[in-house]
Amino acid sequence: MWDALWIDVDIATCATPGDYGRIENGAIGVQDGRITWIGPRGELPGPVEGLAAVLHEGEQKWVTPALIDCHTHLVHGGQRAGEFEQRLSGESYADIARAGGGIRSTVAATRAAGEADLLGAALRRLKPLIAEGVTVIEIKSGYGLDLQNELKMLRVARAIERQAPVEVVTTFLAAHAVPPEFDGDSDGYIDFVCDELLPGAVEQGLVDQVDAFCETIAFSPAQVERVFEAAKLFNLPVKLHAEQLSNCGGAELAARFGALSADHLEYLSAAGVRAMAKAGTVAVLLPGAFYTLGETRHPPVARLRGEGVPIALASDCNPGSSPMTSLLLAMNMGCVLFGLTPVEALAGVTRNAARALGLGDRRGTLETGKAADFVIWDIEEPAELAYRLGFNPCVEVIRAGAPTLVR
Ligand code: NIG
Ligand code: FE
Numbered sequence: 001m002w003d004a005l006w007i008d009v010d011i012a013t014c015a016t017p018g019d020y021g022r023i024e025n026g027a028i029g030v031q032d033g034r035i036t037w038i039g040p041r042g043e044l045p046g047p048v049e050g051l052a053a054v055l056h057e058g059e060q061k062w063v064t065p066a067l068i069d070c071h072t073h074l075v076h077g078g079q080r081a082g083e084f085e086q087r088l089s090g091e092s093y094a095d096i097a098r099a100g101g102g103i104r105s106t107v108a109a110t111r112a113a114g115e116a117d118l119l120g121a122a123l124r125r126l127k128p129l130i131a132e133g134v135t136v137i138e139i140k141s142g143y144g145l146d147l148q149n150e151l152k153m154l155r156v157a158r159a160i161e162r163q164a165p166v167e168v169v170t171t172f173l174a175a176h177a178v179p180p181e182f183d184g185d186s187d188g189y190i191d192f193v194c195d196e197l198l199p200g201a202v203e204q205g206l207v208d209q210v211d212a213f214c215e216t217i218a219f220s221p222a223q224v225e226r227v228f229e230a231a232k233l234f235n236l237p238v239k240l241h242a243e244q245l246s247n248c249g250g251a252e253l254a255a256r257f258g259a260l261s262a263d264h265l266e267y268l269s270a271a272g273v274r275a276m277a278k279a280g281t282v283a284v285l286l287p288g289a290f291y292t293l294g295e296t297r298h299p300p301v302a303r304l305r306g307e308g309v310p311i312a313l314a315s316d317c318n319p320g321s322s323p324m325t326s327l328l329l330a331m332n333m334g335c336v337l338f339g340l341t342p343v344e345a346l347a348g349v350t351r352n353a354a355r356a357l358g359l360g361d362r363r364g365t366l367e368t369g370k371a372a373d374f375v376i377w378d379i380e381e382p383a384e385l386a387y388r389l390g391f392n393p394c395v396e397v398i399r400a401g402a403p404t405l406v407r
Contacts, residue, residue, distance in 0.1 A: 002029040002052035003401055007041055009058035012382045013366040014065050014351045017310075020343055020382050021365075028063065030372040033400035038366055062382060064346060065366050066135035066373035066397060067327050068353035071263050071284050071314035073173075074139045075122045075156045078109025080319045084292075093293050093321060094245060097217050103143070103177040106319050110143035110153065118156045119163070125317060126164055128325045130405065133375030133394045137166050138314075138357055140211055142173030145189075146181070147200050150174050154206035165397075165404040169357050171239070172201050175212035175219050175227045190223045194230035202234050209260065209358070213241040214250035221253045228257045237358055243267040244289070255279035261312065261356040265299045266290065273300060277307035282356040284312045285340075285348070287333035288322035301339050311340065312356045313348035331386040342383035372401035 006028045013021030027044055029037035029052060037044070048055060083096050083105075096102050110118070122139075129137065139157040144150035154170050161168040174193045182189035201207045210231035212224045218241075219227075228238050237260045242250030244264035251272035254262040262268075262276060263284035276283060283304050289295075304311055313334045316322035324330065331345035340348065354364025363371050376396040379385065384393065397405040 002031045002036055004030045004054040004056060005048060005052035006030075006056045006058055006063070007048055008060055009063045009376070010060060011038070011063045011366060012346065013038065014347055015365040015367050017347065017351075018343065020346065025060075026063070028366065028372070028374070030401035033372055035366060035368055035370050035372050038368060058376060061395065062377045062379050063366070063374050064133075064377065064382065064385070065350040065364055066375050066399065067133045067349045068136040068357065068359075068364060069129055069134050069315050069317070069327055069349070070138050070261070070312055070353040070356040071286060071316050072137060072139055073142065073316070073318035074125055074137065074160075075118055075141075075153050076106050076110055076143050076319050077113035077118060077121075078106060078319060079323070080105060083320065087293070094217050097177075102320055104180070106143045107145055107177065107179060111146075111149050115152055115156055118152070119159055122156060122160060123163060125325050126160065126166070129315070129327065130164060130166065130397070131394060131407065132326060132328050132392055133397045134327060135166055135373045135397065135399050136169065136354070136357065136359065136363060138169040138171055140171040140173040140176075141201070142176030142211075142213075145174060145177065145179035147197055150197055150201055151204060151206065154201055154204075158206060165399050169359075170206055170208045171211045172198060172207045172209070172236075173211040173213070174198070175224065177213070177218060186219065186223065190219065190226055194226055198227075198230050198234070202236070207234075207236060209237045209239060211239050211241065214248050214253070215241070215244060216246050216248065221249055224250065224253060228253070232257070239263060239284075239356070243269075243272065247272075251276055251281070255281050260358050263314070264289065266295060266297045268300055270300075270303060273303045273307050273309060277309050282310045282312050282352055284314055284356050285334060285338055286314055286316040286322060287330055287337050288324035289316050290337060291333055292322050292324070298338060310352040310355055311344060311348055312352040313340075313345060314353065328385060328392060329389065332389055335386045342386040345386040346382060372398060374398050
């Protein structure tokens with residue numbers, strides 16, 4: 001006897017690249033939190049009444065893998081609506097950062113915030129993501145930039161897993177900006193990141209992966225390389241904010257270190273695409289940042305597709321470049337702004353998002369043996385998920401085989 005069985009559902013398994021993996025009138029059997037059987041209802045190994053302890057009837061709604069937000073800065077203090085106004089009156093993101101605003105202003109707010117307040121604010125931002133069927137979220141540090149505050153951010157990220165029905169993947173991003181106490185000494189700060197901050201955070205068991213911001217207004221490829229070497233000493237996977245505002249060759253560097261993903265990528269070169277393809281590095285596109293900053297340069301989607309680089313989409317939820325808490329909107333923007341197909345957009349927040357977090361073997365698609373994390377949607381076609389703006393058709397979220405959210 002299985003624990004539970006869902007019938008009368010249409011399923012998009014996302015198991016094959018370039019395809020929804022449609023199973024019309026399908027069934028999903030669940031045992032111990034995993035999928036034990038999936039296929040057309042007509043092929044079930046017996047009458048539905050005798051197969052599982054609990055039978056769920058889906059009224060012919062659609063089922064997809066649960067969503068995965070693979071790039072967020074969900075934990076942060078304060079907000080930057082003032083910079084939004086500055087940008088609307090003509091200042092650029094880079095100008096504001098160079099003048100000491102931008103990431104640095106969130107560093108000040110995050111350092112000033114208590115742990116309980118940071119957690120409360122992050123949980124409020126998480127709520128709309130969970131309501132859209134997110135069961136895995138990546139959360140970066142990078143607004144603390146000293147030991148006490150980087151640890152504080154990462155502890156809050158871990159605490160989220162205990163307070164909400166999500167799995168959290170933590171990412172150490174101390175190489176996000178140079179803090180005021182290292183003004184004019186970015187190399188000295190990188191030494192501090194590698195020698196003190198990373199070992200301190202790893203010692204507390206707070207780091208799942210390591211990221212950096214490779215950009216003219218942030219860190220050079222040579223500095224990022226030192227951070228990646230430090231990550232290697234701890235056997236931690238790496239990823240990179242790369243080619244967002246200019247082409248620094250970050251993607252090639254990330255690929256050389258076998259990075260799980262390179263993220264943003266508006267200025268990615270043909271050589272960068274090839275390097276990522278060879279290394280199996282996922283391209284994480286962040287249309288919320290492109291949109292919010294009013295960028296005009298598009299990531300090379302046709303080339304990524306042509307070289308077979310897996311494409312993921314994420315919210316990049318952060319107070320500066322992407323104050324967004326919707327993966328459904330990221331899917332719509334991925335299609336409208338970047339030219340992804342709705343099939344690619346769905347794969348981008350399921351199958352390829354799982355790969356970008358190194359979780360591809362157990363999450364992101366609906367297949368036997370994988371986590372029984374899935375969403376039930378009140379839609380007629382899977383393309384509806386990317387098509388609507390500001391409408392959430394999620395009716396139920398199943399996590400580890402159990403309903404966690406019913407709307
Ligand atoms: O992914 N690009 C760098 N980091 C963030 C923005 C952080 C911020 O502006 O606070 C991003 O866009
Ligand atoms: Fe980011």
